[in-house]
Amino acid sequence: MTELRPDCVVIHYHEIALKGDNRPMFVRRLTDNLRKTVQGLGKIRILTPRGRILLYLNEETPWLILSERLSGVFGSANFSPANRCSTEPEAIEAVIDRLLDSRTFETFRISARRSDKNHPLTSVELNIRLGRHVQDRTKARVDLEQPDLTIHVELLQREALVYFEKLAGPGGLPVGVSGHVLSLISGGIDSPVASYLMMKRGCTVGFVHFHGHPHLTKASLEKAEDLVRHLTRHQFESRLTAVAFGEIQRLIVLSVPPPLRVVLYRRFMIRIAEEIAHRERAKAIITGENLGQVASQTLENLTVIQEAARLPILRPLIGFDKDEIIETAKAIGTYSTSILPDQDCCRLFIPPHPSVAAKLNDIERAERKLDISGLVKMGLETVERFEFVWP
Numbered sequence: 001m002t003e004l005r006p007d008c009v010v011i012h013y014h015e016i017a018l019k020g021d022n023r024p025m026f027v028r029r030l031t032d033n034l035r036k037t038v039q040g041l042g043k044i045r046i047l048t049p050r051g052r053i054l055l056y057l058n059e060e061t062p063w064l065i066l067s068e069r070l071s072g073v074f075g076s077a078n079f080s081p082a083n084r085c086s087t088e089p090e091a092i093e094a095v096i097d098r099l100l101d102s103r104t105f106e107t108f109r110i111s112a113r114r115s116d117k118n119h120p121l122t123s124v125e126l127n128i129r130l131g132r133h134v135q136d137r138t139k140a141r142v143d144l145e146q147p148d149l150t151i152h153v154e155l156l157q158r159e160a161l162v163y164f165e166k167l168a169g170p171g172g173l174p175v176g177v178s179g180h181v182l183s184l185i186s187g188g189i190d191s192p193v194a195s196y197l198m199m200k201r202g203c204t205v206g207f208v209h210f211h212g213h214p215h216l217t218k219a220s221l222e223k224a225e226d227l228v229r230h231l232t233r234h235q236f237e238s239r240l241t242a243v244a245f246g247e248i249q250r251l252i253v254l255s256v257p258p259p260l261r262v263v264l265y266r267r268f269m270i271r272i273a274e275e276i277a278h279r280e281r282a283k284a285i286i287t288g289e290n291l292g293q294v295a296s297q298t299l300e301n302l303t304v305i306q307e308a309a310r311l312p313i314l315r316p317l318i319g320f321d322k323d324e325i326i327e328t329a330k331a332i333g334t335y336s337t338s339i340l341p342d343q344d345c346c347r348l349f350i351p352p353h354p355s356v357a358a359k360l361n362d363i364e365r366a367e368r369k370l371d372i373s374g375l376v377k378m379g380l381e382t383v384e385r386f387e388f389v390w391p
């Protein structure tokens with residue numbers, strides 16, 4: 001007998017199930033996102049019987065590509081390559097037999113779930129019947145605690161689904177249920193991770209990058225582009241807005257004492273970002289800032305930076321250790337790009353001893369010597385936009 005190819009994928013979600021009245025909206029969004037995820041893989045039907053989402057595959061669906069793609073869809077807790085058959089016990093046994101063909105195992109259990117209560121056998125009865133069948137066929141032992149193999153059977157209204165594996169999804173909420181945010185992405189390690197975490201909470205993320213042009217090359221922008229391209233797999237389309245910041249920094253340097261400069265740069269980035277956020281209807285600004293990681297990231301400085309904006313600045317990494325951030329960056333595939341050398345604009349005109357506790361008064365006094373709206377406008381005039389789509 002030839003090996004049985006999966007003809008279906010069963011996708012389970014958990015957090016969504018907890019969301020009460022929002023649930024239909026969540027499921028709809030997850031379904032839309034799945035539809036985009038399977039683009040280009042031939043005809044795949046998507047169904048949403050209660051509590052799960054089913055993908056009906058076609059003969060040509062490349063399972064490896066599909067499973068790699070599904071592993072990046074937020075909102076899915078786990079997904080399983082499965083085979084469909086009628087709800088008759090004999091039909092289920094026949095599918096199990098074919099799936100067992102290529103397997104060796106000493107212990108197993110059957111985990112039957114019945115979402116259609118009209119089915120003549122209860123799940124316990126089905127467990128017993130199928131368990132006996134597998135035992136007779138394979139001589140394997142039943143172990144309910146730690147079996148080598150779990151045979152999952154889900155009884156729906158008109159069909160049964162049989163599968164062995166549950167592959168981990170990334171969890172989180174479907175991208176798009178939580179609104180749009182704008183992320184400051186530097187090309188470093190932290191901001192791509194911060195952006196990823198916001199997507200995982202269901203946000204669509206727009207990106208803004210500040211490069212040191214005309215005083216530095218645009219190498220940092222290329223990194224930001226690569227990072228955004230990589231992250232786009234989770235939200236299907238992204239926009240990156242690039243702003244030339246070198247001249248603004250130079251003008252700040254001319255009139256602001258060195259210790260205050262880092263906070264001032266950041267406040268100008270935030271002001272420019274806020275204008276872009278309004279154009280994109282983003283509801284918050286995201287940064288990769290983290291408490292105490294560098295001298296300038298103190299509560300005092302974070303507060304003074306927030307004062308430059310009306311939109312909330314969210315910092316998903318605020319309580320992370322650097323090793324945790326690096327670990328996540330490696331897991332999500334951004335680390336190798338982030339550590340490439342670049343010419344980060346923040347290293348341009350950077351003072352040796354930035355203030356660790358900038359006072360709003362001092363900062364505002366320093367800014368009075370600057371044409372704030374003129375500098376913001378100057379930044380906005382340099383804007384370039386890059387669009388990304390996936391797959």
Ligand code: ATP
Nearest residue numbers: 184185186188189190191208209210287288289346
């Ligand atoms: P990252 O690893 O994200 O660069 P970092 O630890 O280097 O962070 P900072 O350089 O202090 O920290 O930057 C703090 C945050 O400010 C960054 O995480 C990012 O959100 C934002 N930021 C810094 N530089 C830029 C830039 N050139 N363009 C866009 N955002 C930036």
Ligand code: MG
Nearest residue numbers: 186188344346
């Ligand atoms: Mg940085």
